[in-house]
Amino acid sequence: MGIQIARPARAAPALRLPRPLARHGFVYLFVLPSVLLLLGFTVWPLLRTFWLSVQDVNLVRPGSEFVGLANFRTQLADQTLFWPAVWHSLVWTVGSVGGEYLLGLGAAVLLNQPLRGRGLFRMLVLIPWTVPIVIAAMTWRWILQPEYGIGNVLLVRAGLLAEPVYWLGDLSTALGATIFVNVWRSFPFYTITLLAALQAVPKELLEAAAIDGASAWERFWRITLPHLKGVSLALIVLHVVWTFNNVEFIWLLTEGGPLHASETLATLVYRMAFRTFEISEAAALSVMMIVLLLLVGGGYAVLGRRREERRTT
Amino acid sequence: MDRTPSAITDILRGAASRRRFLGRAGAALAAPAVLAPVAGRATAAAGRGQETVELEYWWPVAANNADYANMVAVLDAFQAQNPNIRVNAQTVSFEQLENRVTVAAQGGNLPDVVWSLPETIPTYQRMGILADLTEQWDAWEEKDALYEQTVAGITFDDRILGGVPHYLGIRAYQYHADQFAEAGVEAPPETWDDLVAAGLKLKEAGIPGFGFCGQSVRQPQEVIVYFWQNDLDIAVPTGDGTFRNTWTDNPEELARATEVFQFYYDLMHTHGIVPREAASWGYTELDTNLAQATIASAVDGPWMVGYEDENPETMADIAFAPIPYKRTPATFLEVAYQVTFADSPHPAEAWEFLRFVAGREAQAMAAYVNRSVRSDVEAEGKWTTPFMDLVPQGRAWPQIALGQISQHMIDAFQGVLLEQSTPEQAATALSEQVNAALEEQGQA
Structure with missing residues (x-):
């Protein structure tokens, strides 16, 4: 009489997490609050600023409309406030x-x-x-x-x-x-x-x-x-x-x-946003400031990389 | 009567220890986060089984303000009569109030009540955030006791929007009588020409005769009076809620507007009556110079009484007169309003508070008696009568959003005072800028 070995019942398939998540789950969990904060308090306001900069929004006038780059053109053509503010920002x-x-x-x-x-x-x-x-x-x-x-x-x-x-x-x-x-x-x-x-x-x-x-x-x-x-x-x-x-x-x-x-550009943004309520034009100015500062940051990164390269060679 | 004093008033009276206050402050900070999702801003009053409503209230009264104790007494009186309403007063400076309201409105978290300056009301109305109080107003028995000019600022198309007037800061010509006597000026000036004549005599005696603000929130409030006195306004209604500056439409009006700029220029440059630094003075500099008698006169408000303690000698000879005029006597009525918003979760309690502060009892208290918005509250005194006598000639801003327009007014006058533009250029540019701003705001 042969011995019959009972086959084990098939176990229910375990929940399989993607490998990176399975290996570093706790790490992601700990990072999550920072990511959420970053998204909520940096990325979202930035995206909102970009969106406002292509709208025509004035807080004391109901409604808004998409105006493309008009706010940027208005600012760049403004010889009385914008360009003096650019100069003052540089000097400052x-x-x-x-x-x-x-x-x-x-x-x-x-x-x-x-x-x-x-x-x-x-x-x-x-x-x-x-x-x-x-x-x-x-x-x-x-x-x-x-x-x-x-x-x-x-x-x-x-x-x-x-x-x-x-x-x-x-x-x-x-x-x-x-x-x-x-x-x-x-x-x-x-x-x-x-x-x-x-x-x-x-x-x-x-x-x-x-x-x-x-x-x-x-x-x-x-x-x-x-x-x-x-x-x-x-x-x-x-x-x-x-x-x-x-x-x-x-x-x-x-x-x-x-x-x-x-x-300066910074005080002009503040004045437009909170004193004269020209929110969209203030947003356009802010976007221009972000671009300028990204250029500075980019320059710093390039300089740093060159320095690192020189050190290693 | 049951009293529910606030933590701030406890501290003021020394009834609470600092630790207890800090504990309360910590609890107050933590409470909204914990309680808001569960019960909104209403909390159960312990031991009474009665709901206590917390009114969030922003006001510009700081603890070091001369009026602080008097203003807190008004809150105490209100809470004594309304034990189920707790007024949570938060101090926000005048400069920041409008910004804070604007930002809060965008975020949908406005407080229940805000102390507001008159120039902000049309802005809030344009933002569509003011509560419609017409029904409550119509049913309020005491409404007729309020000065008509003070109610005009909250009346839009026969509807009462936002709040009630509660504080009257009337501007008067204030001068140092001893300095005038020393210079041989026998009486305060009645007209612009008199002001120049008096200023020249003072100048001969080595005293700067007059001062004004070149910038800050006070500057537009000062210069608008001279336009009114020359039978002009910064914008006139053209029907259907629209406005227009008409100076450039009419050569006579433009000439009168130019006269106002010329008057300012002459006071500073032609006659040397006003110090050149005044082109950049804000209200702090103006008030301080008047209080210290560095200038002999200025157009200023009753709050100057607060400078008497620090400058008892130089303020002893301060005297008052109507503001010198050109064609029509006029002064600026700075009416402060208590304003509530359409989204307030406690409209009934907010109205209760508004009605109280504009009511006879509160207006007769020390906080308001010298600056009451009610004709049935009378007070006499050096810092009261001369100002209240000017109510009939008092005027308020037209109902336009003033953000951009105020800035244009400051720029136009500074341009003339700093000799960057002529009076006629400034008048023409200001007129065009005001109309452009009105168009951009949807009020043209």
């Missing part, structure tokens, strides 16, 4: 970032020296960065007032000015004064970041160069500065983006005035 961004970098680097080099009370100075230099923007702007508005501002009083008493100047209210000085205040507030961030990078410059290299007779300037130019290149590039690109998009500081200091003399 280059002036601010350039000033911040130079001042930040100078302060970092000084604070990297074996000074007495260096710790205290390092702490003090951070103060402008820690002051909230609103308070900094209000304080500087007061300091720069011609009638009762302490800044003008000191400059006149020191003989540097014949009479008080309305720095934030004059067509020729408003943008410059705004840049000055922005530089004052932001340079500590550069100082602290560059100071950290300076401390990573190999001391033996500097000592060897000194023994070989290199002057202090040559050591700085040929050894220190090249070591700061990576940090500097990242700092500058980040601050170009932040400064180009900055609304609050200019708005709090001058509201883009007088007569739009300190109006």
